[in-house]
Amino acid sequence: MMTSIRRPAVLWSLLLGLGGLPLGCATARPQAVVPPVAVPAPVSTPLEAREADAVFTGHRFQDGTVLPEVRIHYATLGTPRRDASGAVTNAVLMLHWTGANGAVLRGQPFQDALFAPGRPLDATKYFLIFPDSVGHGRSSKPSDGARTKFPAYGYRDMVEFQHQLVTGTLGITRLHAIVGLSMGGMNAWQWSELYPDAVEGVMPIVSLPTRIAGRNLLWRRFVSGQVRGDPEWKDGFYTAPPRGWLEAFPVFRMMLDGVPHLQATLPDAAAADAFIATARAQAAGMDANDILYALESSRDYDPEGALDAIQARVFALNFSDDEFNPVSLRTLETLMPRVKRGRFVVQEGSASSFGHFTQAHPELWADQVGAFLKFLEER
Structure with missing residues (x-):
């Protein structure tokens, strides 16, 4: 209905x-x-x-x-x-x-x-x-x-x-x-x-x-594990973005990009640190449970x-x-x-x-x- x-x-x-x-x-x-x-x-x-x-x-x-x-x-x-x-x-x-x-x-x-x-x-x-x-x-x-x-x-x-x-x-x-x-x-x-x-x-x-x-499964399991294994996640009833999610998202974001593009745009440590900081800021604006469920929904x-x-x-x-x-x-x-x-x-x-x-x-x-x-x- x-x-x-x-x-x-x-x-x-x-x-x-x-x-x-x-x-x-x-x-x-x-x-x-x-x-x-x-x-x-x-x-x-x-x-x-x-x-x-x-x-x-x-x-x-x-x-x-x-x-x-x-x-x-x-x-x-x-x-x-x-x-x-x-x-x-x-x-x-x-x-x-x-x-x-x-x-x-x-x-x-x-x-x-x-x-x-x-x-x-x-x-x-x-x-x-x-x-x-x-x-x-x-x-x-x-x-x-x-x-x-x-x-x-x-x-x-x-x-x-x-x-x-x-x-x-x-x-x-x-x-x-x-x-x-x-x-x-x-x-x-x-x-x-x-x-x-x-x-x-x-x-x-x-x-x-x-x-x-393979690689696609590994990064999903890594991100899920970082969230679920973080004490701040509190079985999904957190009051602030879990630290595990904030730490995992830069890896998530890196995997989205192309190797030639990253090679050209991240020439030194300062650029890499800026990339990580930007990714963490993006992660703070997302809901960890929503992302967790979305990533794990590919199981079938x-x-x-x-x-x-x-x-x-x-x-x-x-x-x-x-x-x-x-x-x-x-x-x-x-x-x-x-x-x-x-x-x-x-x-x-x-x-x-x-x-x-x-x-x-x-x-x-x-x-x-x-x-x-x-x-x-x-x-």
């Missing part, structure tokens, strides 16, 4: 910059390298976002808990277009990364690079949906008051709420596309397997279609076994300087041939890109979104 409460909001698009970097491509079948394209700067256009809360009852979380109600906050940009039967044909679901929210994906960099007139996901052409995943943003989360009494949700819970929002609240039976970043990319992989008839194409960015393991993610059954078109994008998803593992080269209608690109990193966190700089990969949308049109 669901009720909806609407809140208006206005977002603004500013002038565009240039397109993406030169691309290093690897696909299930050979493709040419796509050169960068300079994009003319259009006149600034206001983009109006409509925000609302969908409230669901009766959801049983992966840990068996049932809450009286779960709030999923979301926003939309653009207008639904319908075919002769009344079905929406232009809906695109935008899924954020761990610790972020839908508002981040509606920020100026994303509007300029993706949603402004003439850009790949032009909001005058597409109906864009931005949910705050459970545990994040203005959706139900531990810091609302339950703290460690909040259900130990998993990625499956996130995707189930997203699906209820799209199909139940918004009445959309089939998405044109999903674009997901990091955690959102993993959610996109799950969508393509759990709801094969509900989406035409998915674009997972900086994520891999296999369980969390493992789409590898069902890759052969995916019906949607898949266009996976990773970056060569992403230390969370090391290209040396050749995971995409190994697994993508199992996806019947799949392609992937590993975009070359540099001192001016940001490793895993290149995801937050869409001006560096917007052209790849355009390539994904063209891929969806192929017959």
Whole structure:
């Protein structure tokens, strides 16, 4: 069951910059390298976002808990277009990364690079949906008051709420596309397997279609251990940010960045100390329980076994300087041939890109979104 409460909001698009970097491509079948394209700067256009809360009852979380109600906050940009039967044909679901929210994906960099007139996901052409995943943003989360009494949700819970929002609240039976970043990319992989008839194409960015393991698992366990093992955490009922969280976040933040970028921007001890101080200040503004739950929610993610059954078109994008998803593992080269209608690109990193966190700089990969949308049109 669901009720909806609407809140208006206005977002603004500013002038565009240039397109993406030169691309290093690897696909299930050979493709040419796509050169960068300079994009003319259009006149600034206001983009109006409509925000609302969908409230669901009766959801049983992966840990068996049932809450009286779960709030999923979301926003939309653009207008639904319908075919002769009344079905929406232009809906695109935008899924954020761990610790972020839908508002981040509606920020100026994303509007300029993706949603402004003439850009790949032009909001005058597409109906864009931005949910705050459970545990994040203005959706139900531990810091609302339950703290460690909040259900130990998993990625499956996130995707189930997203699906209820799209199909139940918004009445959309089939998405044109999903674009997901990091955690959102993993959610996109799950969508393509759990709801094969509900989406035409998915674009997972900086994520891999296999369980969390190796370096990616180690840093998650390190951060979780630093929080849970800190006496100041007090089983989640702390009164100030636990010291373990403040100490762990600089490592968290370092892993987000690219090795070439850090090498170029941290030339000495003073620069490194400033990086650590800035990271600690950022950590002090976050809720440790929210981050802890978000990191541990990846425990149920493992789409590898069902890759052969995916019906949607898949266009996976990773970056060569992403230390969370090391290209040396050749995971995409190994697994993508199992996806019947799949392609992937590993975009070359540099001192001016940001490793895993290149995801937050869409001006560096917007052209790849355009390539994904063209891929969806192929017959």
